Amino acid sequence: MNTAIKCPVLVSGGAGFIGSHAVLALRDAGWPVAVIDNLVTGFRGAVPDGVPFYEGDIADEALVRRAFAEQGIAAVMHFAGSVVVPESVRDPLKYYDNNTGRTRAFLATAIASGMRHFIFSSTAAVYGVATDGMVSEGSPTLPINPYGWSKLMTERMLADASAAHGFNFCALRYFNVAGADPQGRSGQSTAGATHLIKVACEAATGKRSHVDVFGTDFATPDGTGVRDYIHVSDLAAAHVLALAELAGRPDQSMTMNCGYGRGYSVLEVLDAVDRVTNMTVERRMQPRRDGDPGCLVSDPSRIRETLDWTPRHDDLDSIVAHALAWERRLGQRG
Numbered sequence: 543m544n545t546a547i548k549c550p551v552l553v554s555g556g557a558g559f560i561g562s563h564a565v566l567a568l569r570d571a572g573w574p575v576a577v578i579d580n581l582v583t584g585f586r587g588a589v590p591d592g593v594p595f596y597e598g599d600i601a602d603e604a605l606v607r608r609a610f611a612e613q614g615i616a617a618v619m620h621f622a623g624s625v626v627v628p629e630s631v632r633d634p635l636k637y638y639d640n641n642t643g644r645t646r647a648f649l650a651t652a653i654a655s656g657m658r659h660f661i662f663s664s665t666a667a668v669y670g671v672a673t674d675g676m677v678s679e680g681s682p683t684l685p686i687n688p689y690g691w692s693k694l695m696t697e698r699m700l701a702d703a704s705a706a707h708g709f710n711f712c713a714l715r716y717f718n719v720a721g722a723d724p725q726g727r728s729g730q731s732t733a734g735a736t737h738l739i740k741v742a743c744e745a746a747t748g749k750r751s752h753v754d755v756f757g758t759d760f761a762t763p764d765g766t767g768v769r770d771y772i773h774v775s776d777l778a779a780a781h782v783l784a785l786a787e788l789a790g791r792p793d794q795s796m797t798m799n800c801g802y803g804r805g806y807s808v809l810e811v812l813d814a815v816d817r818v819t820n821m822t823v824e825r826r827m828q829p830r831r832d833g834d835p836g837c838l839v840s841d842p843s844r845i846r847e848t849l850d851w852t853p854r855h856d857d858l859d860s861i862v863a864h865a866l867a868w869e870r871r872l873g874q875r876g
Contacts, residue, residue: 547789549658550574550614554600554648555621556593557584560663560719560774562728564619565593567778573785576613578606579622588728600648610655617659617789618652619781620645623692626736627667630689631832641692646699653707659788660700660711661781666770666801666838668694668715675768675805675837679715679797679844687833697797710795712784717770717801717840719777721861722868729868730774738808739771739862742815743869745823752824755808760836766808768837770801773855773864783849798848801840802856811858818862 551568555561556577561584568575569590576594589595594613598605600622609615623641624630630637652660667690669677685691700711720739722729730740744750758765777800784796806814809825816822845851855861 547786548573549616549789550576551617551619551785552609552613552615553577553619553621555579555584555623555663557581557586557588558621559730559732560777561619561621562588563723563774563778564621564781565590566723566727567775567782569593571782573782574613576609576615578609583732585731588731590727599644601644603647603651606648606651607655610652610657615655616657617661617785618657619661619663619785620648621663622648623663625689627687627689627833628736628831630687630692634688637688637692641689642695642699645696649699649703653703653709658709658792659785660709661784661788662696662700662711662713664697664713664715665690665693666715666717666799666840668697669838671835672838676803676839676841677799678841679799686835689833701795704795710788710792712788712796712798714780714784714798714800716777717772717799717838719774720771721773721775721855721864723775724855724864726867726871729865729871731872738811739815739865740869742812742823743862743866746815746819746821746866747869747873749869749873752826753812754826754828755812756828757830757834757836758827759830762807762837764807764809767834768805768807768839770803770805770839771811771858771861772801773853773861776853776855779854780845780849780851783851787849796848798845799840799842800845801842802853803840803842805837805839806858811862814858814862815866818859818866
């Protein structure tokens with residue numbers, strides 16, 4: 543990669559789960575990086591020593607302008623936002639505020655500050671219910687929950703603002719992100735997390751008594767929901783490759799799925815946790831949650847072709863093992 547294009551990057555939500563891994567990947571690849579995070583769900587300790595840190599909200603125009611000016615920021619990786627689907631159904635206005643409204647304010651300040659490239663943390667939830675379970679970027683975007691709509695609205699906003707203001711962007715539509723940094727530098731630390739692998743690892747380490755399985759009557763082989771699980775470090779690597787692509791092609795914007803193209807059911811994931819831990823995590827069957835599709839798996843052809851992205855951790859047991867190692871590390875700290 544040409545070091546001349548490694549412009550300073552501001553990572554919003556860089557003290558959170560995915561954002562902190564992106565910071566590590568950027569630093570490992572030699573990109574200058576700074577972080578802005580309000581620490582509502584993030585952790586100051588997740589930001590590596592030596593990385594400039596701005597504590598506050600992305601809608602704080604003065605703070606964002608200061609970060610741009612002090613660090614010479616030219617690119618943004620935007621992770622800040624709310625991500626729990628059932629909560630978005632219960633409290634939709636929180637999601638339209640955090641994920642769409644505050645992003646609009648952040649984007650306006652970034653544009654006014656001279657930003658040239660914007661990478662957006664989007665989601666597979668923009669697809670809603672896939673007719674055949676697998677979705678490409680050309681599949682219909684019909685979200686079935688406010689979380690998905692809040693992200694899709696932001697994608698539209700980015701496309702319109704890009705055309706009007708001359709920056710380029712990449713919207714990366716994540717599937718189910720899990721795992722932890724293989725070197726143990728970061729992982730999922732949020733209390734009360736709802737992601738299946740995180741919850742199962744908490745159960746395996748005695749922090750929970752069981753794992754609830756939400757929905758056993760989906761039209762899937764074993765009746766439980768099927769998802770495409772992607773290792774957080776592979777996802778972070780995709781962000782760095784996407785940023786280099788944007789910097790090298792300033793007139794081009796992109797939307798790409800981030801997944802492996804292979805789905806696992808809830809029960810298959812729990813079987814993997816049992817294999818890795820050599821124990822049995824208790825499972826309790828529950829009704830479906832509002833806003834959950836039965837099956838959602840990515841077609842990752844575009845990202846593999848466009849970015850020459852080759853995942854290094856696309857094995858379910860490895861994802862579980864890394865998540866479990868991080869969970870045990872958290873237990874030792876506690």
